[in-house]
Amino acid sequence: MEGGSSRKRGRRRAASAPLEQEQLAPIAGRLSPLSPDDLGRIDEASRNILTSIGLSDAPDPVHDAVTARGGKLTETGRLTFPLSLIEEALSGLRRNITLYGRTSRHDLVLTDARAHAGSGGASPMIVDRLDGTYRPALLADLYDAARLVDSLENIRFFSRSMIAGDMTTAYDLDINTAYAALSGTSKHVMTSVSTVAHVRDIARICALVAGSADAFKARPFLSLNINHVVPPLRFDTNAAASLMEAARLGLPVMVNTFGQMGASSPVTMAGCLAQTNAETLAGMIIAWLANPDCLAVYGARPMITDLRSGGMAGGSGEQAILTAAATQMARFYTLPNSTIAGATDSKIADAQAGYEKSLSVTMAVQAGANLVTQAAGTQAGLMATSFEAYIIDNDMLGAILRSAVPVEVNNSTLDLDVIAQTVSGDGHFLGHPETYARMKSDFIYPDHADRQAPEAWLASGSPTINSAARQRVETVLETHFPTHIPPDVDKVLRAEFPIRLPRNRMGQL
Known part of the structure; x- marks a missing residue:
């Protein structure tokens, strides 16, 4: 059975390689759930929120930058944005953004409605690949996830998928997450930071890996996911200051906003979109104020709440249409954008996970999302990561991205x-x-989805996509130990920073 399966996969790869760039990153954007009038009314409502209601808890860098351009504090201490500043920022923000890999084949062009799908989730748990139980995620798991994504063609970038629970301080977590990701993959990396000081150290790591700060700025291969707002309409003081510092230093920033419809944003889709859009635009504006040439990506991520329990319902039909609508708002401004899709509520890589992920990811891609994070590997409403799911979702993403090619x-x-x-x-x-x-x-062939005739399938032992995925996981993790950080650079990093990932765990002596 194993020999036949391997030979079959070999024939598929030979037939489908090399993949065309148009297949890996099609220009989509043909799904429009909102009418032109809808878009205009949501935009107007968002501007009213920014000019009249404002956001609370602005840190000093944000307060000073916005008030210097005409912003005001209300009697209750909420920072409002003048209409002139909103207009100037929307006019001045960059549209021609490329996020780079360490090799050009992994570059992500974010113009028009070109779509790229990747990992993500920041899960606290992992589905153990040996016994299927949920356990706390560790730094070594994050490194393994990066290695796995490094080998999967249709997962185009690696956004930090797990929180390493064995890191005892926020500093260790931020530094080692970036190190493990950059060690495991040559694809573009997205990670997070806790404070402004950590932003500077992440920039230092990137400069060392690139060879210099200027070399990194020329081809930035790492970006920061920053959730600058705590909905409804309240700045996260650390994150907002970190957003401005990252923009100032030339690090690409994902300006992300998470509001749960019916909990931290209005229960109607229109109201949720208006508030989330206002919060996201506030982040884009302060990034632009910090650096008018900033690499800022609009990241509205309105989420559906299951009103029976108060939990997230990431696999729902409502989530799929809400995500598509938020993506359409980004395209209304012609801004490079990202979103979440693939946040299945299923706990394992099963049929529920398949239909929930495929629905939400397909609609996000067809709506024209440039970056679809959490599109692979996540389970249980982003609470867990599954290596088996990475393999299955890679096949799924190949089909979805191919379906978006005109x-x-x-x-x-x-x-x-x-x-x-x-x-x-x-x-x-x-x-x-x-x-x-x-x-x-013209065709993408799945690596693990079975297309044999029934007789051949029975003769080969009746394999499932799950069994094929588990076998692929073991093969990759046993054999794929990349050296994306050269040994001399690795030595410098370990001397300057508290790197906790042992060399022997990375296949090094």
């Missing part, structure tokens, strides 16, 4: 001459040179 209609693809030749000749197109050529360029 249909090409021209004389060559209509191909009337070939139709005429075929119907008067062999009567089928299987042997035609065009069929063979496009087999390699």
Whole structure:
């Protein structure tokens, strides 16, 4: 069974490689749940929130930057933004953003509605691959997740997927999360920070890995996920200050806002979108004030609340349409954007996880999200990470991204001459040179989803996608120990920072 499965996967890879960039990052954006009038009314409501209601708990850097441009404090201490500042920032924010990998094949172009899907979640737990139980995630698990994503073609970036529970301080957590991710993958890395001081040290790590600060700024391969607001409409003082510092230092920033509909934002989708959009725009504005050339990505992430329990319902149909609508708001401003999709409520990689993830990720991609985080590997409403799910979701993402590629209609693809030749000749197109050529360029073949005939499937031992995924996980983790940080640089990092990941755990002596 193992030999037959391996040979079959080998044939699939040979047939589908190399993948075209248009397949890996299609230009989508054909799903529009909001009408032009809807978009205008939500935009107007968001501006009213910023100019009239404002946000509380602005840290000094935010207060000083906004009031210097005409912002005011209300009698209750809420910071309001003048309309002129909103307009100027929206006009001045960069649209031409690329997030880089350590090699050019992993670059993420965020123009138009070009879509990329990746990991994420910040889960406190992991599904143990040996016995299937939930246990606290460790730093070594995070490194293994990065190694796994490094080997999976359709997971295009690595956003920190777990919180390493064995890190005893916030500083150790921030530094070692960045180190483990950068060690495990050459794809673009997204991580988080706790304080402004940690932003500077992450920038220092990136400069050392890149060779210099200027080299990193030329090709930034790490960005920061920053949740600058605690909904409803209250700045997180540490995060907002960190956002401005990261923008000032040239680190790309994901300006993320999480409001739960019916809990920390209004229970209606329109009200939730208006508040979340206002909170996200506030973050984009303060990043721009810190650095008018900042690499800021609009990250509205309104989430659905299960009103029976108060918990998140990330796998719901309501979540799928809300995410698509939030993505459409980002495209209304033509801003590079990111969102969450794939936050299944299922606890394991099963049919529920499959339909919930595929629904929300498909709608986010079709709506034109540039970056879809949490699209692979997450379970239980982002509370756990599953390595098995990474493998299955990689297949799923290949199909979803391929479905977003526009249909090409021209004389060559209509191909009337070939139709005429075929119907008067062999009567089928299987042997035609065009069929063979496009087999390699126009199709993505799954690595683990089974397409055998029933008889062959039975003869091969009736494998499931889960059993194939588990086998792939073991193979990758036993053999794939990349050296994305050269030994001499690694030595400098370990001398300057408290790196907790042992070299022998990384396949090094």
